Amino acid sequence: MAVMLAYFAYFKGWIFNDFENISPKIAHHLLKKSSDITIVDVRSKKEFEKDHLKGALSLPLDTLEEVNINAKKVLVYSERGERSVEASRILAKKGFEVLNLEGGVVFWIRAGYEVVK
Template identity: 40%
Template sequence: MFSLFTKVPSISATDLKKKLTSAITLIDVRTPSEYQMGHIAKAKNVPLDQIHMYNKKVQTIYVICQSGMRSAQAARILKKNGYDVINVQGGMNQWSGPIKGGK
């Protein structure tokens, strides 16, 4: 049975940086304005309030936000919808790699 306390696997921002060398699906669940201020180049913006509508057929989804709280929420929703999800702990606050501004 699914609950809000379902554990979702997580990785560090450092581990995410290593994963970015291959083709992965990375979703940034921050607001569009936060995303435009700076995001990881491979990240697609799907704000938390729209995550329940996400329906792409992908293997594993990595989810990031600013601190790791909203992405953990989003990860639980995606997991409930049948996705294999990994949360990025600490979010963009822990990210030390390059960021891209704009859309």
């Protein structure tokens, strides 16, 4: 049971991570306050075209190993937060300061923040 809980917590990004999980409220505040954060949407191009955070780059998860981002600090999100945890680990290993949006774009919208459609 303990192993299963640890496995679940790891894949949710709650333990053993080199990035920070932040709520939509904190993310919104940081984005309004700072222009040095690059927003990275790791969903598919089709999902990105449906809706995305204003100013986000579309960099699907399967492209992150090869892509170069000209940024130091990145805010990463996916639909519900699962893919962004994996993406956050990849980007943290590449040396970025990573902020992972908890709950992804779904929680962002639920919190009442705007997306581009």
